[in-house]
Amino acid sequence: MQRIAKFHKVSLEQFTKDWIDTFPGSGRAEIEEIYEEVKLPVRATAGSAGYDFFTPVPITLKPGESVKIPTGIRAEMAEGWVLQIFPRSSLGFKFRLQMNNTVGIIDSDYFYSDNEGHMFIKVTNDTKEGKVVDLAAGTGFAQGIFLPFGITTDDECANSRNGGFGSTDAR
16 A cells, blocks of 8 residues: 555644634634544544544534534645545435535645645435434544546646635636
């Protein structure tokens, strides 16, 4: 296996800013407590391709409800690699828990963004059976897989990133 990446926490300051933006009314002490409990993604077994991402707080989603989760995580990876984020297979199978962008794409240069490369994962309970998704804090809810990628032979892109979602629109 190639070792091409490392997960880090974003700074407490970045996490606080993003948490308050997502969950207004949260207190500083509460946010610090949540931040301290943020777990870096890990693989469950030596044969696992995916790194499990964990809920930083308890999450309950009724049918049709969505939540945007600031993970507190950033990924430093070698150039030529991408991190793809998917829902955990079991949650999709049991509840139709879906990611709102279908697959999250984390580019290698996102780590250096002005938001420290803070990854957010937005999920929706898309059940057709009336099931409620109830996840305790620290539950694996998404998984990330590192994959290599190529570019075209005539690619001359030299642009650099300075932002998060939508910051790489074609110029």
